[in-house]
Amino acid sequence: MIHARGLVQTFTTRQGKKKTDVRAVDGVDLDVAEGEVVGFLGPNGAGKTTTLRMLTTLLTPTAGTATVAGFDVVKDSVEVRRRIGYVSQTGSTFSAARAGEEVMDHGMLYGRTRAQVDKRGKELFAELQLDGLWERMPKNMSGGQKRRLDIAMGLIHDPTLVFLDEPTTGLDPQARANLWEHIADLRRRRGATVFITTHYLDEADTLSDRIVIIDRGRIVAADTADNLKNAVAGDLVDLEVADPAHRTAAAERLETVAEQPRHGLPGVEIEGTHVRGRVQRAGRALPGLLAALHEADVVLDAIEVHRPTLDDVFLTLTGRSLRDAESGSGTIDGADGADGATSRPATSAPVPPSSAQPTTSTSLTGADR
Amino acid sequence: MTATFWRESFIIGRRQMRMNLRNPAWVLIGIFQPVLYLLLFGPLLRPLVQQLGVENEYTFFVPGMLVQLGIFGAFFAGFSLIGEWREGVIEAERVTPASRTALLVGRLGRDLVQLFVQAVILVALGYVLGMRAPFGGIVLGVVLTLVVGGACAAASNALALTTKSEDVMAPVINVVMMPVLLLSGILLPMTLGPTWLEKASEFMPVRHIVDAVRSSFAGEVVGSGLLWGTLWSGALLVVALWWGTSTFRTENA
Numbered sequence: 331m332i333h334a335r336g337l338v339q340t341f342t343t344r345q346g347k348k349k350t351d352v353r354a355v356d357g358v359d360l361d362v363a364e365g366e367v368v369g370f371l372g373p374n375g376a377g378k379t380t381t382l383r384m385l386t387t388l389l390t391p392t393a394g395t396a397t398v399a400g401f402d403v404v405k406d407s408v409e410v411r412r413r414i415g416y417v418s419q420t421g422s423t424f425s426a427a428r429a430g431e432e433v434m435d436h437g438m439l440y441g442r443t444r445a446q447v448d449k450r451g452k453e454l455f456a457e458l459q460l461d462g463l464w465e466r467m468p469k470n471m472s473g474g475q476k477r478r479l480d481i482a483m484g485l486i487h488d489p490t491l492v493f494l495d496e497p498t499t500g501l502d503p504q505a506r507a508n509l510w511e512h513i514a515d516l517r518r519r520r521g522a523t524v525f526i527t528t529h530y531l532d533e534a535d536t537l538s539d540r541i542v543i544i545d546r547g548r549i550v551a552a553d554t555a556d557n558l559k560n561a562v563a564g565d566l567v568d569l570e571v572a573d574p575a576h577r578t579a580a581a582e583r584l585e586t587v588a589e590q591p592r593h594g595l596p597g598v599e600i601e602g603t604h605v606r607g608r609v610q611r612a613g614r615a616l617p618g619l620l621a622a623l624h625e626a627d628v629v630l631d632a633i634e635v636h637r638p639t640l641d642d643v644f645l646t647l648t649g650r651s652l653r654d655a656e657s658g659s660g661t662i663d664g665a666d667g668a669d670g671a672t673s674r675p676a677t678s679a680p681v682p683p684s685s686a687q688p689t690t691s692t693s694l695t696g697a698d699r
Numbered sequence: 700m701t702a703t704f705w706r707e708s709f710i711i712g713r714r715q716m717r718m719n720l721r722n723p724a725w726v727l728i729g730i731f732q733p734v735l736y737l738l739l740f741g742p743l744l745r746p747l748v749q750q751l752g753v754e755n756e757y758t759f760f761v762p763g764m765l766v767q768l769g770i771f772g773a774f775f776a777g778f779s780l781i782g783e784w785r786e787g788v789i790e791a792e793r794v795t796p797a798s799r800t801a802l803l804v805g806r807l808g809r810d811l812v813q814l815f816v817q818a819v820i821l822v823a824l825g826y827v828l829g830m831r832a833p834f835g836g837i838v839l840g841v842v843l844t845l846v847v848g849g850a851c852a853a854a855s856n857a858l859a860l861t862t863k864s865e866d867v868m869a870p871v872i873n874v875v876m877m878p879v880l881l882l883s884g885i886l887l888p889m890t891l892g893p894t895w896l897e898k899a900s901e902f903m904p905v906r907h908i909v910d911a912v913r914s915s916f917a918g919e920v921v922g923s924g925l926l927w928g929t930l931w932s933g934a935l936l937v938v939a940l941w942w943g944t945s946t947f948r949t950e951n952a
Binding site for chain 1: 703707710711713714717718721722782783785786787788790791792793794795796797949
């Protein structure tokens with residue numbers, strides 16, 4: 331459905347008299363098969379939306395080629411437009427217009443008749459739980475309703491390929507969960523190919539078959555969430571050792587099976603009563619580790635194994651946590667905590683990956699000892 | 700292309716009309732201004748009829764007001780486009796297969812319908828106040844007004860999509876409008892002024908359009924004045940349409 335090769339977009343920004351070329355997208359290759367749901371993940375400012383705007387013919391690529399739904403985005407842009415639906419980040423309806431009329435006018439611009447768009451629009455309103463809102467003005471709708479209206483706009487002509495740009499940004503948790511259902515429905519009910527950009531890890535994880543990670547205008551990884559997690563990070567093994575005297579010994583034993591420190595990933599570290607480290611295939615390494623700890627007379631109070639998160643993946647690939655990349659980019663809606671983390675100011679060092687506990691800055695890393 | 704093009708333009712224009720009719724305040728403000736000029740400024744011209752070299756002050760003044768309405772009213776058309784752009788409407792329209800020119804022409808359709816209604820009110824009021832003009836001349840004058848109004852509305856839309864900010868657009872329009880108003884002889888004929896001022900006004904296209912509308916209202920259909928005005932307004936329309944379409948085609952981020 332999508333084949334892009336070497337897509338580049340250069341913007342010229344002006345600071346005073348000095349002009350600088352910014353390569354917002356710097357050679358992106360993408361392949362999306364029919365019927366796939368692909369999550370396009372990256373921090374704000376990574377080039378997600380710019381890539382999307384090139385694929386949806388809104389922006390002409392500075393260099394490179396892309397075929398979308400069988401047609402070239404530059405030479406056959408009209409044919410591409412006929413076949414794709416686009417749900418943009420900013421919305422698509424005028425706040426003081428009537429919802430139903432906006433959807434109908436939009437559908438008619440695709441060459442559909444009045445009767446067709448009236449029927450299809452009302453079906454979509456029912457499917458998307460917008461019943462009774464046909465006459466409502468978008469300015470009087472809730473955030474979730476407005477997003478669903480945008481989706482109805484994007485689906486009115488029954489596209490085979492749907493692009494969603496940051497569909498849940500700014501929504502409350504219930505509205506997000508609800509919208510996820512509807513996005514999952516796009517393929518389940520109509521067999522559409524779906525391409526979603528997001529900076530939320532859990533969103534990419536939940537919705538997509540495959541994840542493409544973009545950072546600073548380049549694709550840094552593309553695979554299933556599981557493969558990405560298995561390939562880079564390893565499982566987090568968290569040993570709780572109440573007796574301070576045993577912690578160093580525990581850390582030493584854990585180091586024999588744990589990953590070496592590299593990139594942004596710290597090695598084994600001690601934090602409070604916890605000794606943590608990343609272990610590839612922890613299930614296999616654990617019996618040996620437990621035996622070694624037993625031999626060293628280390629008393630374990632608890633042991634936990636966490637599967638890696640996409641944030642760990644991002645950290646290993648780019649040396650930065652996704653949240654840091656967000657806060658570094660200076661956008662407002664960046665770290666709003668929807669992926670389960672509390673928002674925090676930019677930290678100079680990558681935040682050690684931990685799924686539950688808040689981390690403190692006074693961690694003693696393996697290398698420090 | 701043509702059937703699809705006009706259908707798309709119609710869909711866009713109808714949507715715009717619908718929204719305008721729901722909020723007619725701006726339409727009313729737009730018509731109120733020239734009406735005030737007619738009522739409160741027109742009478743001042745009566746004692747000057749001799750110097751102006753015309754027989755009837757309203758036959759002189761209504762054409763000027765028409766062009767003013769066409770140009771100045773249309774210049775503000777772009778402001779609503781910025782609001783639409785901000786809410787993602789323009790992008791949503793650009794992602795459809797609709798012709799980029801239709802996105803512009805549909806909006807111009809709304810502006811022209813609005814301008815036409817305002818022109819009819821203005822001409823009717825002029826008649827009531829004592830204007831004398833042949834019907835054919837009035838029709839021609841109104842058509843010229845619509846052409847130049849369309850050009851200005853297209854330019855305004857193009858400017859709106861280029862600046863994307865009311866704060867930038869408003870001063871730009873003011874900077875453009877002041878010389879247009881002063882050098883086009885809308886209020887008083889440029890022939891009253893000293894030679895240098897009249898020469899300067901020769902370079903102002905709108906002056907020729909005002910002269911042309913005046914000639915046609917006065918029934919002077921044969922003459923170079925009408926020809927030049929027609930050529931100028933046609934040329935402005937072509938350039939503005941091209942500019943407007945290109946902004947709809949390439950509008951960034």
